[in-house]
Amino acid sequence: MNPGSFDFFFDFTSPYSYLAAERIDALAERCGATARWKPILLGAIFKQTGGTPLTALHPWKAQYSIMDFGRSATFLGLPYRHPSRFPQATQNAARALIWLQRNAADRARPFALEVFRTIFVHDGDVSDAATLARIAQPFGLDAAALAAATQDASIKQRLFDNNDEAARREVFGAPTFVLDDGERFWGVDRLPQLEARLRERAA
Amino acid sequence: MNPGSFDFFFDFTSPYSYLAAERIDALAERCGATARWKPILLGAIFKQTGGTPLTALHPWKAQYSIMDFGRSATFLGLPYRHPSRFPQATQNAARALIWLQRNAADRARPFALEVFRTIFVHDGDVSDAATLARIAQPFGLDAAALAAATQDASIKQRLFDNNDEAARREVFGAPTFVLDDGERFWGVDRLPQLEARLRERAA
Numbered sequence: 075m076n077p078g079s080f081d082f083f084f085d086f087t088s089p090y091s092y093l094a095a096e097r098i099d100a101l102a103e104r105c106g107a108t109a110r111w112k113p114i115l116l117g118a119i120f121k122q123t124g125g126t127p128l129t130a131l132h133p134w135k136a137q138y139s140i141m142d143f144g145r146s147a148t149f150l151g152l153p154y155r156h157p158s159r160f161p162q163a164t165q166n167a168a169r170a171l172i173w174l175q176r177n178a179a180d181r182a183r184p185f186a187l188e189v190f191r192t193i194f195v196h197d198g199d200v201s202d203a204a205t206l207a208r209i210a211q212p213f214g215l216d217a218a219a220l221a222a223a224t225q226d227a228s229i230k231q232r233l234f235d236n237n238d239e240a241a242r243r244e245v246f247g248a249p250t251f252v253l254d255d256g257e258r259f260w261g262v263d264r265l266p267q268l269e270a271r272l273r274e275r276a277a
Numbered sequence: 278m279n280p281g282s283f284d285f286f287f288d289f290t291s292p293y294s295y296l297a298a299e300r301i302d303a304l305a306e307r308c309g310a311t312a313r314w315k316p317i318l319l320g321a322i323f324k325q326t327g328g329t330p331l332t333a334l335h336p337w338k339a340q341y342s343i344m345d346f347g348r349s350a351t352f353l354g355l356p357y358r359h360p361s362r363f364p365q366a367t368q369n370a371a372r373a374l375i376w377l378q379r380n381a382a383d384r385a386r387p388f389a390l391e392v393f394r395t396i397f398v399h400d401g402d403v404s405d406a407a408t409l410a411r412i413a414q415p416f417g418l419d420a421a422a423l424a425a426a427t428q429d430a431s432i433k434q435r436l437f438d439n440n441d442e443a444a445r446r447e448v449f450g451a452p453t454f455v456l457d458d459g460e461r462f463w464g465v466d467r468l469p470q471l472e473a474r475l476r477e478r479a480a
Contacts, residue, residue, distance in 0.1 A: 123335040123337055123338065124335050125335075132326040132327050132328075132449060134326055134447035134448075134449045135326065135449045135450075137447070138447070138449070138461055138463060141461075142463075142467075145470060146470070149469070149470050149473060244337035244340070244341070245337075246335060246337045246338045246341070247338075258341055260341060260345075261466075263464075263466040263467075264345075264466075266352070267348060267349070267352050270352060
């Protein structure tokens with residue numbers, strides 16, 4: 075295993091996870107490292123840690139957050155449109171990604187980026203089965219295969235396992251990057267610090 | 278008034294406010310702007326917005342935060358030692374700063390930085406009257422003048438006014454930078470975005 079490899083825990087419905095997803099592989103490559111993409115369900119994490127979803131925040135903070143998603147995107151050179159349906163149920167998108175990670179690994183990350191862009195650029199709703207099928211089709215997962223994947227017991231279990239692993243690493247938000255020694259970096263705004271640490275380790 | 282001037286709302290007991298205080302004036306100068314330092318009491322803001330102090334966070338997040346204070350300091354090239362007494366009551370330090378802002382403006386920021394460093398570098402407790410007096414003395418505020426300043430009705434009122442102004446600008450955390458058009462930047466990790474915006478405006 076690459077000593078610079080690290081976990082990238084994310085939920086498809088997390089705006090800062092989208093921004094991080096668009097940048098993390100290039101960052102890792104610059105540092106000779108590899109990101110292991112691990113979808114999780116943030117709702118389960120919030121239940122464990124008392125986290126507050128955006129929609130339950132005080133209005134000053136909620137409105138600031140929505141503004142900040144777009145401003146942070148602009149700062150990173152990325153498009154952003156705040157979704158009409160937010161947050162979205164992402165377990166089926168996560169299961170489709172896990173299927174691809176197992177069966178067609180080279181298509182997994184492009185699919186994941188397409189899911190993120192559907193939500194945060196094209197205002198699509200990936201909890202809608204037809205929308206998810208439309209995204210998955212070009213990646214070799216047709217509607218029947220997608221339906222099977224999202225109901226597959228071992229894939230469901232893997233998503234639970236991802237969440238359990240995130241909890242073991244004390245992940246309380248997304249995106250969170252976890253190095254193999256357990257060091258955590260929470261938030262897309264910590265990418266510069268993550269990069270500095272990976273460069274230190276490579277040196 | 279400088280069109281690039283902006284408010285810098287902070288609480289002396291806020292670690293990220295300390296980090297921002299050490300960097301904000303140089304950032305503003307690079308952009309031809311000026312930061313207006315405005316001490317507030319974060320406790321009052323949290324009461325209004327339902328904010329959670331560090332000590333009330335889930336342990337995963339609290340422990341991460343303490344680690345992140347130090348790591349963020351290192352990333353910014355600043356020393357950091359997490360205070361033994363945390364958080365600290367900062368109303369008297371804030372009042373002393375307001376007195377200096379009124380009566381010896383050129384000494385106000387160096388005093389403020391000394392307060393921050395006492396807390397976050399030298400493990401001092403600025404809620405302790407003797408400690409605060411020792412900090413204030415070299416800035417021309419002896420023990421008697423300090424005692425008078427911290428009990429002065431108009432200075433107390435100014436601290437309330439700062440908090441009211443922060444609330445009107447929908448400030449929910451510290452540090453927060455607010456431009457004259459109301460745009461907010463929350464957190465030391467938004468300094469790069471603040472700098473980009475100030476440069477845009479100067480251009």
